[in-house]
Amino acid sequence: xxxxxxxxxxxxxxxxxxxxxxxxxxxxxxxxxxxxxxxxxxxxxxxxxxxxxxxxxxxxxxxxxxxxxxxxxxxxxxxxxxxxxxxxxxxxxxxxxxxxxxxxxxxxxxxxxxxxxxxxxxxxxxxxxxxxxxxxxxxxxxxxxxxxxxxxxxxxxxxxxxxxxxxxxxxxxxxxxxxxxxxxxxxxxxxxxxxxxxxxxxxxxxxxxxxxxxxxxxxxxxxxxxxxxxxxxxxxxxxxxxxxxxxxxxxxxxxxxxxxxxxxxxxxxxxxxxxxxxxx
Numbered sequence: 307x308x309x310x311x312x313x314x315x316x317x318x319x320x321x322x323x324x325x326x327x328x329x330x331x332x333x334x335x336x337x338x339x340x341x342x343x344x345x346x347x348x349x350x351x352x353x354x355x356x357x358x359x360x361x362x363x364x365x366x367x368x369x370x371x372x373x374x375x376x377x378x379x380x381x382x383x384x385x386x387x388x389x390x391x392x393x394x395x396x397x398x399x400x401x402x403x404x405x406x407x408x409x410x411x412x413x414x415x416x417x418x419x420x421x422x423x424x425x426x427x428x429x430x431x432x433x434x435x436x437x438x439x440x441x442x443x444x445x446x447x448x449x450x451x452x453x454x455x456x457x458x459x460x461x462x463x464x465x466x467x468x469x470x471x472x473x474x475x476x477x478x479x480x481x482x483x484x485x486x487x488x489x490x491x492x493x494x495x496x497x498x499x500x501x502x503x504x505x506x507x508x509x510x511x512x513x514x515x516x517x518x519x520x521x522x523x524x525x526x527x528x529x530x531x532x533x534x535x536x537x538x539x540x541x542x543x544x545x546x547x548x549x550x551x552x553x554x555x556x557x558x559x560x561x562x563x564x565x566x567x568x569x570x571x572x573x574x575x576x577x578x579x580x581x582x583x584x585x586x
Contacts, residue, residue, distance in 0.1 A: 308336050308367065310359055311378025311427050311434045316369065318353045328355065328369055340369040358400075360434045374398045378434060381424045381444070381460065381472050383493035386415050396423055396436055410437035412463065420493045422462035422472065438462075445477050447507030451500050459511055461494045471498075471511055479509035486513060487547070487557030514556050524556055524564040529573065529583075537583040542576065 308314055308330060316328035316338060325341040326349060338359055346355065357369035358377075375398045376382040384396040387403055394415040395403035406415070406423060415421060415438065423436040424443045437443060440462060451457065451473075459471040459479065468482040469490050481490070485501060501512035531553070532539055541549060543565050547558040554561060565581065568574045575582045 308338060308359055310361065310367070311425065312359065313356055313373065313377070314338075314359050314369075316355055316357055316359075318349060318351050318355065321351055326351075328357065336367075338367045338369045340371075344368075344370050344372070346371050361432050365432050370400055372399060374400050374404075376404070376423065376425045376436075378425050378427050381422060381440065381475055383420050383460070383495075384423045384436070385420050386417050389415055389417055396421070398425075398436075404434070404436045406436040406438060410435065410439050410442065412439040422460055422493055440472065441478060444472060448473075448477050448500075448503055448509050449507065451477070451503070451509065453500050453503060455500045457498055457500060457511065459496050459498045461490050461492055461496070464490075464492065471496075473509055473511060477509055479511045481511045481513065485511070487559070488513070488551055514560055524554065524560060525568055527554060528561075528564055528568060528581075532574070532581065532583050537585075539581045540579065542578070542581055544578065 308316070317331055318326050319329050320327045325339060326345060328338040328340055329336060338357070340349075340355075340357065349355070355371065357371055358373055359367055359369050362368045375384060384398055384404070386394050387397050388395040393405050393407040394411065395405055398404040404423070404425065421438050422440065423438055424440050425434060425436050426443055428435045457473050459473050459481070461469045461471050463470040468480055469486060471479050471481055473479045481498065490496070496513060498511045498513050500509060502510040504510065541553055543562045550556065550558050550561045565574065565576060569576055572584055575584055
């Protein structure tokens with residue numbers, strides 16, 4: 307079966323002056339049109355092609371050899387290129403831009419700005435469309451993730467409490483300001499962990515583990531870094547937060563806690579200028 311809004315492996319079944327007809331295999335009635343302008347060089351009958359399939363303005367299925375920046379079911383960062391009274395258009399790498407209708411927009415869209423967009427197939431209009439109102443398509447209630455599990459997150463909105471994020475392309479979640487120890491921007495992709503799953507299944511995400519296992523992992527990383535640099539590091543508990551993040555991808559507070567634990571265990575010596583392994 308041909309998957310609309312996806313990459314399909316199709317066979318060239320016939321050729322016409324303006325293009326080709328493609329299908330899953332010879333004799334199958336479901337046909338896709340590939341214009342010669344969109345076809346790879348030297349396309350021939352019997353050849354198998356990887357093509358993106360979508361309906362055109364008349365509802366006819368057409369193929370594109372170019373792969374768009376987003377497929378149906380995906381959530382990606384796209385650039386708005388035009389806005390009209392009925393919707394906004396986004397560049398997704400094809401000759402015709404992706405429409406995000408007004409009713410599927412979370413907030414006002416401005417041309418030239420980047421937004422997190424979800425692509426979907428609208429059965430009513432028989433078109434591939436986009437949406438920035440993500441809660442229509444993503445799950446707010448988790449049923450597969452566990453606390454402390456590592457996840458991929460994309461920031462899609464800022465609120466008074468923190469940042470709304472898309473989690474693993476499936477769920478929505480929140481990174482509270484207290485758990486975002488570095489500036490975050492709309493559209494930014496980050497690696498995080500599940501900090502908490504609320505009773506209603508909603509997700510709280512943090513950029514780092516704050517439990518005992520997370521602290522132990524950071525302590526091990528600090529020791530390994532010291533060993534790799536001759537037992538000494540100029541990255542102290544007084545160092546700027548951005549330098550600490552650049553080295554260990556953690557907050558300054560977490561780094562100080564890990565250093566303090568190592569100091570109490572007499573594994574490191576700390577002064578104003580450097581951190582040293584205790585046996586050096």
